[in-house]
Amino acid sequence: MIGLDECRFGVERKAWDLAFLAEAEELAGLRRVMRLHLELWGLPGVVYAAQICVTELVANVVRHVGPGTPSSLAVSMNGERLRIEVSDPDLRALPTLIRATGEAEAGRGMALVDGVADCWGVILRGDSKVTWCELATGLRSANDHVGGPQVAKAEAVLGLFGLGAVPEKSRHERLGLTLGREMAIDLIADLLHWLRAHGCDPDEALDCAQAHFEAEAADPT
Numbered sequence: 001m002i003g004l005d006e007c008r009f010g011v012e013r014k015a016w017d018l019a020f021l022a023e024a025e026e027l028a029g030l031r032r033v034m035r036l037h038l039e040l041w042g043l044p045g046v047v048y049a050a051q052i053c054v055t056e057l058v059a060n061v062v063r064h065v066g067p068g069t070p071s072s073l074a075v076s077m078n079g080e081r082l083r084i085e086v087s088d089p090d091l092r093a094l095p096t097l098i099r100a101t102g103e104a105e106a107g108r109g110m111a112l113v114d115g116v117a118d119c120w121g122v123i124l125r126g127d128s129k130v131t132w133c134e135l136a137t138g139l140r141s142a143n144d145h146v147g148g149p150q151v152a153k154a155e156a157v158l159g160l161f162g163l164g165a166v167p168e169k170s171r172h173e174r175l176g177l178t179l180g181r182e183m184a185i186d187l188i189a190d191l192l193h194w195l196r197a198h199g200c201d202p203d204e205a206l207d208c209a210q211a212h213f214e215a216e217a218a219d220p221t
Contacts, residue, residue: 011143012143015074015076021071022066022069022088030073037075043082045138046135052112053084053116053117057131060131065088069090072087080142080144082137085132095122098111118136
């Protein structure tokens with residue numbers, strides 16, 4: 001049975017990939033795509049490290065294989081870790097970790113990846129190589145959500161609020177995020193009815209709630 005302090009509404013994070021040409025001009029776009037996807041996955045806290053890894057892995061292809069190299073970016077969950085893969089067709093130019101010293105620029109790329117990632121490596125295939133890294137997310141599983149007191153409280157309230165609409169056989173199972181979203185919207189609507197019935201302005205309450213949310217999201221501590 002899933003307790004109220006655990007993730008009842010699982011987050012579905014489908015693996016995705018993107019083909020591109022390895023050019024320095026593509027880095028900003030790849031960082032933006034990574035941020036958008038991770039925010040949709042509910043992983044804003046991993047965005048910075050993931051962008052560093054994407055930048056350095058792709059820059060490594062540009063520098064050591066050549067500009068314009070057909071490449072691809074693949075992102076998935078490996079258990080509780082975020083996995084990032086960059087592939088290219090060159091089997092000879094293998095990324096290596098060099099401890100750069102002083103003002104040296106060479107070798108810093110993989111050192112940065114090594115510094116923010118839990119682990120990284122290279123896989124050789126028949127016609128390509130894949131340089132991959134994995135980042136810690138703080139999750140307990142691939143479909144878990146980021147924790148925090150506000151999230152835990154909302155999870156518990158939604159579980160209690162919506163169980164009446166869930167079939168008996170599914171009440172002890174992890175529920176889909178779509179159902180959780182519908183429950184959250186229904187709960188917000190009910191709370192707005194409650195406020196109006198008690199002489200309060202629902203729009204003002206929504207504005208205050210939005211302001212609180214933005215302040216807490218900007219400073220989670």
